[in-house]
Amino acid sequence: MTVPSISITLTGSGGSGVMTAGNLLLEAAGRAGWFGMMTRSAGPQIRGGEAAAMLRLSSIPVLVHKERYDILLGIDWKNADRFASEIPLGSDSLVIGHGEPPAVFADAAGQQFQLDLPAIAKTVPGGRANMVALGVAAALVGLPVTAVSQVIDKALGRKGEDAVSAGMAAVRAGMEAAKNLPRFDCLPVDSGAEADQRETRWNISGNEACGLGAVRGGIRFVAAYPITPATEVLEWLAPALPKLGGALVQAEDELASVTQIIGASFGGTPSLTATSGPGLALMMESIGLAVASETPIVVVDVMRGGPSTGIPTKSEQSDLNIALYGLHGDAPHLVLGPLTIADCVFTTQWSVVLAEKLQTAAIVLSDQALGQTRSVIPRQLDSGLVAQREVAKAPGADYQRYAITESGVSPMSLPGQSGGQYCADGLAHTVTGLPSSKAEDHHLQMDKRLHKLAQYDFGDHWAEIEGDARAETVVLTWGSSYGAASEAVAGLRAEGKKVRLIAVRLLSPVQPQRLAEALKGAARVLVVEQSHSGQFYRYLRAQYDINIPMRSMAVPGPLAIRPSDVSNLLNDWSGS
Amino acid sequence: MIATTEIDTSAGGCQLFEAKDYKSGVKPVWCPGCGDYGVLLALTKTLAELQLSPEQVSVISGIGCSSRIPAYLKTYGFHGVHGRALPLATGLKVSRPDQTVIVASGDGDGFSIGGNHFLHACRRNVNLTYIVMDNQLYGMTKGQASPTSAPDWEKGKLTPGGTGINPFHPLVIGLASGANFIARVSGTDANGAVPILKEAIEHPGFSLVHILSPCITYNREQLDWKKQVRKAPVEATSDPAQAARRLMTDDNLNLGVLYKGSRKPYQPALKMQIDNLDLLEAQFSV
Numbered sequence: 077m078t079v080p081s082i083s084i085t086l087t088g089s090g091g092s093g094v095m096t097a098g099n100l101l102l103e104a105a106g107r108a109g110w111f112g113m114m115t116r117s118a119g120p121q122i123r124g125g126e127a128a129a130m131l132r133l134s135s136i137p138v139l140v141h142k143e144r145y146d147i148l149l150g151i152d153w154k155n156a157d158r159f160a161s162e163i164p165l166g167s168d169s170l171v172i173g174h175g176e177p178p179a180v181f182a183d184a185a186g187q188q189f190q191l192d193l194p195a196i197a198k199t200v201p202g203g204r205a206n207m208v209a210l211g212v213a214a215a216l217v218g219l220p221v222t223a224v225s226q227v228i229d230k231a232l233g234r235k236g237e238d239a240v241s242a243g244m245a246a247v248r249a250g251m252e253a254a255k256n257l258p259r260f261d262c263l264p265v266d267s268g269a270e271a272d273q274r275e276t277r278w279n280i281s282g283n284e285a286c287g288l289g290a291v292r293g294g295i296r297f298v299a300a301y302p303i304t305p306a307t308e309v310l311e312w313l314a315p316a317l318p319k320l321g322g323a324l325v326q327a328e329d330e331l332a333s334v335t336q337i338i339g340a341s342f343g344g345t346p347s348l349t350a351t352s353g354p355g356l357a358l359m360m361e362s363i364g365l366a367v368a369s370e371t372p373i374v375v376v377d378v379m380r381g382g383p384s385t386g387i388p389t390k391s392e393q394s395d396l397n398i399a400l401y402g403l404h405g406d407a408p409h410l411v412l413g414p415l416t417i418a419d420c421v422f423t424t425q426w427s428v429v430l431a432e433k434l435q436t437a438a439i440v441l442s443d444q445a446l447g448q449t450r451s452v453i454p455r456q457l458d459s460g461l462v463a464q465r466e467v468a469k470a471p472g473a474d475y476q477r478y479a480i481t482e483s484g485v486s487p488m489s490l491p492g493q494s495g496g497q498y499c500a501d502g503l504a505h506t507v508t509g510l511p512s513s514k515a516e517d518h519h520l521q522m523d524k525r526l527h528k529l530a531q532y533d534f535g536d537h538w539a540e541i542e543g544d545a546r547a548e549t550v551v552l553t554w555g556s557s558y559g560a561a562s563e564a565v566a567g568l569r570a571e572g573k574k575v576r577l578i579a580v581r582l583l584s585p586v587q588p589q590r591l592a593e594a595l596k597g598a599a600r601v602l603v604v605e606q607s608h609s610g611q612f613y614r615y616l617r618a619q620y621d622i623n624i625p626m627r628s629m630a631v632p633g634p635l636a637i638r639p640s641d642v643s644n645l646l647n648d649w650s651g652s
Numbered sequence: 653m654i655a656t657t658e659i660d661t662s663a664g665g666c667q668l669f670e671a672k673d674y675k676s677g678v679k680p681v682w683c684p685g686c687g688d689y690g691v692l693l694a695l696t697k698t699l700a701e702l703q704l705s706p707e708q709v710s711v712i713s714g715i716g717c718s719s720r721i722p723a724y725l726k727t728y729g730f731h732g733v734h735g736r737a738l739p740l741a742t743g744l745k746v747s748r749p750d751q752t753v754i755v756a757s758g759d760g761d762g763f764s765i766g767g768n769h770f771l772h773a774c775r776r777n778v779n780l781t782y783i784v785m786d787n788q789l790y791g792m793t794k795g796q797a798s799p800t801s802a803p804d805w806e807k808g809k810l811t812p813g814g815t816g817i818n819p820f821h822p823l824v825i826g827l828a829s830g831a832n833f834i835a836r837v838s839g840t841d842a843n844g845a846v847p848i849l850k851e852a853i854e855h856p857g858f859s860l861v862h863i864l865s866p867c868i869t870y871n872r873e874q875l876d877w878k879k880q881v882r883k884a885p886v887e888a889t890s891d892p893a894q895a896a897r898r899l900m901t902d903d904n905l906n907l908g909v910l911y912k913g914s915r916k917p918y919q920p921a922l923k924m925q926i927d928n929l930d931l932l933e934a935q936f937s938v
Contacts, residue, residue, distance in 0.1 A: 106938030278936035297747045319927040323920035328772035332739035339743030365733050491728040491751050494707045499722045499729035
């Protein structure tokens with residue numbers, strides 16, 4: 077199955093505004109009734125470096141980029157060759173810009189056209205090259221001018237009428253300039269009446285989606301330390317929380333942000349922080365404190381290339397090991413991974429609810445590919461899951477904070493509750509919280525903390541299962557790799573092949589019975605992930621008893637896994 | 653934020669609290685003669701002076717001898733990880749401004765591993781009371797030099813010839829970083845400490861109380877502190893420049909309130925009338 081879609085990259089340097097143009101193009105596509113996604117790539121400069129906005133527009137929701145870009149539109153070509161590996165072109169591709177494009181693009185593309193966008197912009201009073209680029213792109217993909225004009229109104233309206241009319245004049249100049257270029261207008265455009273009846277669509281990034289999921293789940297305190305590519309989770313929450321009666325505090329470092337949320341949660345407020353690999357490494361000691369003291373917290377880790385500083389602006393799924401095994405001691409906790417941008421809403425929300433319910437730490441493994449990609453998706457309805465912590469009722473002299481209960485979860489008293497006073501402790505402790513180094517106390521509390529996770533019924537949300545229920549060929553994946561795996565499986569099935577896909581959302585605690593059930597009848601399992609060492613594959617090998625031939629497809633970042641990578645491997649394996 | 657109305661805080665009523673009502677009865681791990689006993693006593697007496705219900709008080713600590721104090725109190729408590737008591741307390745106080753939050757620490761926990769948090773807690777000026785029991789060494793790990801050790805103290809087991817480096821001056825640094833109240837008390841004079849601790853708790857914003865708390869196990873010479881300390885010869889100033897001059901020349905033995913500032917405490921407004929989530933979600937609509 078080939079998803080009908082158009083892929084276009086806008087590139088430029090020196091603060092040319094390609095990200096703005098790309099986002100407006102995406103938003104206009106949403107207005108026209110399309111779906112789509114936009115990935116950003118930028119050079120290492122803080123501002124004004126070369127940048128590329130990579131879009132895929134489609135009439136159905138899309139999760140990954142295509143194998144090739146149809147159009148590469150350059151405001152200029154300065155340093156654009158840095159993006160060569162990220163912008164594959166083919167013989168059908170079109171390169172448009174002024175002057176000689178980098179050879180890597182010129183050699184690959186079937187057609188080249190000269191268009192001097194900055195020069196066209198100069199012919200329009202107040203015109204900007206990125207708005208001309210928007211006009212060219214809109215014309216090439218067949219977007220109606222009304223859709224573009226609506227988003228220009230929305231984006232530039234605040235700057236006044238002059239800005240709007242200058243913006244639109246530049247767009248029209250771009251559309252005019254593009255009129256003799258080949259068209260890629262394969263996508264149907266909604267009529268006005270259809271647009272009125274259409275379900276609401278969102279233009280949202282994965283990081284914003286995590287923020288929304290957090291507040292839907294009941295998060296009302298956030299401590300924040302900026303780090304790429306997680307910062308937007310926190311920046312979205314900063315103005316949102318005060319509107320909901322909550323607060324965000326900017327902390328001095330990640331050691332502080334994680335302990336601040338433990339303090340706030342101790343006080344009874346569902347609390348969260350977001351970070352990326354280096355920050356998560358710093359937080360590990362205190363995540364263990366949350367586990368030992370049974371204080372619920374949620375830590376969103378938006379993964380980037382590692383180790384060490386790695387590649388801050390690009391994606392990788394290589395924090396799985398530290399999230400699963402990074403805590404010292406035996407520290408059972410929750411690890412979850414959203415599969416798509418839309419799923420960032422649900423998985424974060426569910427993680428909040430689970431952490432609060434089970435009084436432990438939850439690590440949510442998003443990544444840069446989800447977090448910083450914008451996507452037009454159907455509006456995500458609220459799952460209605462809200463944090464419900466078991467609070468002690470009228471605690472008295474016999475109150476035990478860490479009492480042994482059937483579920484392993486003990487009612488938690490909150491500061492202010494008379495009779496509920498206890499001292500939360502990272503030291504091994506008795507049922508009342510008193511420090512104890514006795515073997516029996518240590519064993520009892522470790523059993524309790526393991527039991528509360530092991531006995532909990534996580535239900536069907538542990539994974540998404542798609543495709544042919546009894547197919548012999550299975551693709552097993554997690555996190556953002558789901559996008560490529562899902563499109564590959566759909567493509568193979570459209571060719572008549574039997575394939576099923578299991579995408580694990582709940583990584584810890586392990587769900588051996590559920591996975592065994594999902595794998596029934598499988599003859600070969602391809603494990604797809606974006607890491608160098610096959611972290612997910614090795615985790616499956618270590619934690620699950622799978623007696624089926626398994627192969628690891630572990631591809632390190634920063635390049636996204638493409639659906640064809642997955643289907644080619646499956647075809648080779650099934651054919652051999 | 654949390655609906656504090658849902659917590660039944662009506663108990664307590666008009667009963668009078670005595671110092672013993674704040675003691676948990678757990679036997680401290682401290683050595684006989686440790687200055688921290690005096691701090692524990694002073695703290696319970698102060699809470700009785702203030703007539704705060706035990707459930708209205710949270711005592712937050714890190715790791716070290718002094719950080720053991722929450723378990724010996726009948727208030728709410730959190731004995732966290734090494735060096736992070738201040739951010740733990742910040743998260744609690746900001747989200748639960750109704751609680752009286754006291755942070756207990758030592759010179760290693762507070763000024764070495766937790767040094768960055770100390771600077772930023774002073775700067776942020778959350779309404780906390782930070783009591784630092786300074787014995788100029790690491791006691792729990794059995795006698796190493798700390799940031800406040802004298803450079804020629806040769807008994808530190810990791811620095812046999814002495815550290816050779818100047819000690820950290822917590823009060824000068826606290827003032828420069830923005831602490832809103834600075835005082836020093838002696839752990840061996842509980843009654844003398846009570847009025848100062850009371851004032852520190854009542855003063856808005858971040859209050860730093862430096863406590864000379866001798867460790868007679870690893871540095872017996874600190875027993876002399878009891879004879880050497882004196883009431884500060886001058887009244888507390890509210891002029892930071894004057895306070896800076898005094899603290900820079902301070903010999904670490906002046907007791908009393910040394911600086912009282914009037915900076916506005918940091919406390920985000922926690923709105924009671926809250927917006928509907930739908931309003932937030934509207935921003936995503938295409």
